[in-house]
Amino acid sequence: MDIVLYYAPITCALAPYITLTEANAKFEARPLNFRKGQHNSPEYLKLNPKHKVPLLIVDGQPLSESVAIQIWIARNFPQAKLLPADPWQELKAISLLSWCSGGIHPFLARINSPPRVCDAPNADDSVRRLAQAQLFENFKIADDLLAGREFFFDHFTAPDAHFFWCFRRATQFELDLSGFKNCTAHFERMKQRPSVQKLLAFEKLVQEEFAKAA
């Protein structure tokens, strides 16, 4: 099986990089340089007209959307137990993945780039303030879910990787995250995992390459 992951530093494509690594999958991570608009190139748009990462190519067939990608990885590498075995718990994990992708990520995107959602003059601060309030409401829910636990389930699963990305993205903005003690502990725990360390080393390398090419 030939697996390619289109990836860009900082982005939510970090999450499938982590789970593919946890699964011990042989895959090629193909970095896209967003600053150079590589995600909008005609070649990439043929693969993903939504011009987004992550994108998984399996034996030449593209699969977009984090949730589907995570389920594909979990199904194809069952030994990694990336989703809980119990059917109900598995659905709870898919629910968490959907929440990260559709319920948390959009607020991070708004904080990162207010003009993408509002072009009224001088609206940036207001967009950021509202997005932060909704982000924090979601982080409070995650903080409660993580109380007294190492992971969302009884072992590391795909939602841990996706939520790790969400929280990490929030740490890159000037936000006071000190109220989310369990999320912070989860974040620190995740950083210790060999898969995450491999990802962070890869990200650094890619960023250095991009800086040279700037």
Ligand SMILES: N[C@@H](CCC(=O)N[C@@H](CS)C(=O)NCC(=O)O)C(=O)O
């Ligand atoms: N719903 C998608 C969202 C993916 C997404 O928004 N990716 C961002 C990076 S975090 C991206 O590629 N943005 C580039 C663009 O919108 O042009 C998923 O969960 O996979």
